Amino acid sequence: MDPKLHRAIIKGDVASMRDLASSDSRFVLLQVTPQGDNIVHVAAKHDVKQIADALVQFPQSNFCIKRTQKATLHCTLQQGWGNHDTALHDAVRNGHEEIVNLLITRDPKLALLTNNVGESPLFIAADKRHDRIAKPILNVAPDYSIEDRNKMNQDNEGNTALHLAVLRGHHGKIFKSTIEDVRVDKAIANSAGHTVIGILLMQEQNIIFKWCITTFVAIYEGLETGFIMPGGYVGYGPNAGMLILSHKFAFGVSAIANVLAFSFSNVSMSLHFYISLKQKLDVLAFYTNYTTLLTSLAIIPMAVAFASGSYISLSFTPAFAKTVLSFGCSAYAFLYYLWFY
Structure with missing residues (x-):
């Protein structure tokens, strides 16, 4: 990634970012850091809302190396390395509430995406005890099937966010929100056969x-x-x-x-x-x-x-x-x- 572009993103300098992207926005927007983060990931990690807000207004096809049947914003967010976290994963993990709200407002289906270890954004919110972030993620669940909601809420070991809240002893707002939410299946057993x-x-x-x-x-x-x-x-x-x-x-x-x-x-x-x-x-x-x-x-x-x-x-x-x-x-x-x- 161009160091000037990286600095502009971290500083929240929207004007400089637009200037750098004006000549060939597709080339600029496809750049990644040595860690594999594209510019949306960087904005999400550093809680730079004004940059993230500007980026989601760009034609999303500019972010995609290959066209797929998935929503174009998903392409934007699936270029990361490591655990293949999306920018929403990064925003949730770092507790950046405004970025989370911005991304799921633009495309609620982002809440269904999991990384390569099966962690959904809701799962990470429960793990990190980000109570205020878990609620808006839960609120996007009604629009999807039970299968999709369970996918949003289970990792590779079969644990749901509710399982994790109980196992870690996090009996706080996340536990209360999920246990009272009729859309959350409390009868799901993890790979060890344990229900909540x-x-x-x-x-x-x-x-x-x-x-x-x-x-x-x-x-x-x-x-x-x-x-x-x-x-x-x-x-x-x-x-x-x-x-x-x-x-x-x-x-x-x-x-x-x-x-x-x-x-x-x-x-x-x-x-x-x-x-x-x-x-x-x-x-x-x-x-x-x-x-x-x-x-x-x-x-x-x-x-x-x-x-x-x-x-x-x-x-x-x-x-x-x-x-x-x-x-x-x-x-x-x-x-x-x-x-x-």
Whole structure:
């Protein structure tokens, strides 16, 4: 590609680009960079809307080396090397919303084109979490057949944009838009045989299992702290063998909190194993909400047990105890922030 032309495109200098193309626009518009990008690709990558806007006004046959039955703008956008990304792919990948809107407004069928690894523009938008870009791409889907819409939404491994949003944990606007869109087939299975609902259920089970394991480990540590705390044992009398600190109020709080945490987590795990035997989605969703709630409730007494147990066991070193408690409480506050927000 002529360096002057490349600089004019990057700078958004429409006048210079038109001057360079005035003598032989077909020759100029067919030039590519060493990476195989034509001028539309360059404009899309660098988010130069004024250049892209001017380019799509040119006679599109000027961009095509060979005439085909495809729309001429498709020829413009299929000269790239590498993954054979179109300019729309490049614009989506780089998050250039205005360029995306410009291209799909000119030719909505661009949303159906995939590169050589099966990635559609919608798929890339889901991968890059470009929420605002995915919506206009989804909006062009009604004009096409179910087969075309599925092609727009699946890669070579059979994953749809919705699969990708779930697999990557991107439960944001793209997930919400696609899951609520009646035109998106939620029953499509990828090459591994997993549907979106199946992946969601597996992820939910893994999350609950991790929470339960974490809760049990914390409870064990809390009980261990309670029964191996300093202060010694009563050596004589009817209370011989009892912990001297067992009569302290904080010890009682720690013991009760541990029992509550154990109870909540135990019921949660029991429900978890129960729902693994069920097949109906509404039953699974109902009990999954309860297991998540119970696991969340177990965190509260677990935090109380940690604080009260640490207070007793570290009462002989007040400065160190305050440091440990401050870090512990901050950690639990951070966990609750992540959970609820």
